[in-house]
Amino acid sequence: MFKKSMTMFILMFVMILSMATGGFAEDLTVVEEMPYYEVETGMSEEIQVAIADVNRVNAQIEAEITAAQAAAATLYANYQSNLAAEENAAAKAQLTAQYETEITSLISQLQLTAQQITLAGIERSNAAGIQSEIAFVDTLFGDRNAKIDPIIVVGW
Structure with a gap:
């Protein structure tokens, strides 16, 4: 009896923790590592x-990341x-191939857009006398991670 009640207590504790963690994440930005100066x-x-222009460029990149x-x-x-509903192995393979392509x-496309925005922002900041570089931020998209490149300010 004691083992059952202890197991139930642990499961209830885990459930309470899992319900509470979502509420604390409300104030977090989409990309936590996005630099702001x-x-x-x-x-x-x-x-x-x-x-201000570097911050605007980084905000624009973050908006692109959020949409993607x-x-x-x-x-x-x-x-x-679709994969769960499909029973045919060939159809599942076709769904997987289509998903991988998409x-x-x-x-x-996001990486290309972010790269163009970043390079234009770096050119403007370097022309204004700011030393800036590209930094890569690891971001989750669906079931995979990708590195996107905001601007970091090194000095002025």
Whole structure:
């Protein structure tokens, strides 16, 4: 009897923990590692404008990531439901191949768009006197991770 009640207690504890963790994640950003820079007193106006531009570029990249993550989640959910409903092995293989093509295309397009945005932002920030570089942020899309490239400020 004691073993059953102890097992029940542990299961209830795990359930309570799993229900509570979602509520604490509300305040987190989509991409936790996305850099943001504060404008400090003592910076020249040109540097302040350049820092604001870097933040705007990183926010634009984060918006692109968010849209791609939503599309990837929909693709993955549809793939999972279609795969579960299908019994034929050949049809399952075709569904998997189609999903792989679509998710790879989605991620590749996002990486290309982010790269273009980042390179344009780096050119503008370097012209304003800010030393900036590309940093890669590991991001989840459906069932796979990809690295996306925001700007980090090294110095000015």
